[in-house]
Amino acid sequence: MIVVEQLSKTYAPGQPPALDQVSLSIADGAIFGILGRSGAGKSTLLRCLNLLERPSSGRILLDGADLTALSDAELRRQRQRIGMIFQGFNLLHSRNVFDNVAVPLEIARVSKEQRHSRVRELLDLVGLSDKAQAFPSQLSGGQKQRVGIARALAGRPAYILSDEATSALDPETTDSILQLLRTINRQLGVTIVLITHELEVVKAICDSAVSLAAGRIVESGSLVQLQADPSSKLGRLLAPGLQVVRAG
Amino acid sequence: MKTDWHDILQLLLTATGETLYMVLLAALFTVLIGLPLGVLLFISRRDGLFPLPRLNRVLGAVINLGRSLPFVVLLIALIPLTRLLVGTTLGSTAAVVPITIGAFPFFARIVENALDEVDKGRIEAILAMGGHIGHVIFKVLLPEALPALLAGITLTLVMLIGFSSMAGVIGGGGLGDLAIRYGYQRFNNQVMVATVVVLVILVQSVQSLGDGLVRSLAHRR
Numbered sequence: 081m082i083v084v085e086q087l088s089k090t091y092a093p094g095q096p097p098a099l100d101q102v103s104l105s106i107a108d109g110a111i112f113g114i115l116g117r118s119g120a121g122k123s124t125l126l127r128c129l130n131l132l133e134r135p136s137s138g139r140i141l142l143d144g145a146d147l148t149a150l151s152d153a154e155l156r157r158q159r160q161r162i163g164m165i166f167q168g169f170n171l172l173h174s175r176n177v178f179d180n181v182a183v184p185l186e187i188a189r190v191s192k193e194q195r196h197s198r199v200r201e202l203l204d205l206v207g208l209s210d211k212a213q214a215f216p217s218q219l220s221g222g223q224k225q226r227v228g229i230a231r232a233l234a235g236r237p238a239y240i241l242s243d244e245a246t247s248a249l250d251p252e253t254t255d256s257i258l259q260l261l262r263t264i265n266r267q268l269g270v271t272i273v274l275i276t277h278e279l280e281v282v283k284a285i286c287d288s289a290v291s292l293a294a295g296r297i298v299e300s301g302s303l304v305q306l307q308a309d310p311s312s313k314l315g316r317l318l319a320p321g322l323q324v325v326r327a328g
Numbered sequence: 329m330k331t332d333w334h335d336i337l338q339l340l341l342t343a344t345g346e347t348l349y350m351v352l353l354a355a356l357f358t359v360l361i362g363l364p365l366g367v368l369l370f371i372s373r374r375d376g377l378f379p380l381p382r383l384n385r386v387l388g389a390v391i392n393l394g395r396s397l398p399f400v401v402l403l404i405a406l407i408p409l410t411r412l413l414v415g416t417t418l419g420s421t422a423a424v425v426p427i428t429i430g431a432f433p434f435f436a437r438i439v440e441n442a443l444d445e446v447d448k449g450r451i452e453a454i455l456a457m458g459g460h461i462g463h464v465i466f467k468v469l470l471p472e473a474l475p476a477l478l479a480g481i482t483l484t485l486v487m488l489i490g491f492s493s494m495a496g497v498i499g500g501g502g503l504g505d506l507a508i509r510y511g512y513q514r515f516n517n518q519v520m521v522a523t524v525v526v527l528v529i530l531v532q533s534v535q536s537l538g539d540g541l542v543r544s545l546a547h548r549r
Contacts, residue, residue, distance in 0.1 A: 132452060132456055159455075159456060159458035162456070163457070164456040164457070166449060166452075166453065168447075170449040170452065172467070172472060173549045174471035175471070183454070183459075183467060184457040186463075187458055187459045187463055215548055215549055216549075217549050232457075241456075
């Protein structure tokens with residue numbers, strides 16, 4: 081379980097905070113959406129969850145362990161339990177698909193034989209077994225994100241953080257990537273935290289969501305709750321049947 | 329004054345050998361010193377992976393000092409250091425000292441700039457999966473910057489050929505020495521022209537070889 085307590089982040093003194101006293105908790109096994117316009121602080125919030133961004137104040141509890149209080153070595157160990165996927169994929173262009181997926185395993189000092197069987201397994205899972213020897217520049221956006229997902233799953237993480245993972249993809253590819261994320265969530269029980277500015281993404285796969293504006297949480301709850309609450313603006317936007325509405 | 333072609337060939341062969349010896353040995357030391365220094369310059373930036381702003385400023389100043397001296401001045405100013413390190417100030421081996429010192433600050437900057445071109449998101453991805461700074465350097469920075477680094481080494485080699493030619497001024501041998509002794513002091517145009525031809529061929533080959541390597545790498549990626 082991820083618990084965020086009173087999280088604030090200010091980049092420069094005198095500037096308005098990017099995050100202002102944000103508290104939330106994310107249940108194990110959930111697909112949790114963080115929705116907001118650009119500049120709302122959602123990216124900062126997500127990046128605080130694995131401490132790529134260090135908060136100015138507040139705590140992030142990962143299964144009870146406060147990330148902000150860990151030593152560098154302990155933090156690196158915790159990060160191995162948190163996979164991350166990115167809008168820009170961030171694959172290594174000097175390595176082929178197979179070796180890209182193997183990176184987290186190399187970092188975790190997994191033996192070569194085990195790396196091999198694990199990478200084969202993951203490429204199978206994301207449907208890219210035939211592209212193992214291809215380089216990232218030879219892949220389409222959707223294929224790159226599949227490699228990113230396989231890489232994020234390599235170390236058998238309990239959590240996946242998704243930073244606008246589908247925002248650079250066309251609608252059909254977005255659907256297939258969202259399906260894949262849902263499959264992973266259902267089959268492997270991985271908790272997924274995703275940020276997006278697209279309502280459809282939340283509608284398609286999230287169990288619960290928060291909306292963020294100016295660094296504060298505006299609304300939060302499970303999708304069912306939000307949709308049932310007539311006073312919830314987010315709930316109305318997320319109402320089933322409504323098509324092609326964008327928050328941004 | 330006419331010189332026998334056989335003699336010219338003999339002179340050229342010896343001088344080209346000396347030049348190659350100076351250039352390759354100096355290139356080795358330049359990369360050995362400049363590569364780690366360039367990495368250090370990059371990671372020690374204020375917003376870098378391992379911020380050491382004070383060290384970064386000092387290193388930057390020393391490197392700029394090295395780069396602001398004309399090579400001929402450096403060549404002569406470093407004579408005491410050369411004597412200390414090599415035991416003599418004459419000959420091709422002695423010339424390697426000033427050539428290396430003239431080249432490594434330049435190469436360190438090239439390395440720093442090449443690493444700066446690597447997409448920051450890729451560095452972040454490695455950190456997010458629990459990698460430490462060593463993983464970032466050896467799995468991301470150096471491999472991802474390899475084409476730019478190879479292009480930088482090519483550039484440096486061409487510069488080293490230029491530097492090595494000036495080593496003739498302090499009796500370092502090589503093609504520059506030949507040009508000074510025969511072309512300038514004895515007005516021997518045959519040797520002069522032959523020297524120029526060999527230098528042009530040398531630079532062209534290094535450049536083509538480097539470009540080819542960079543292209544074959546970039547093609548794959």
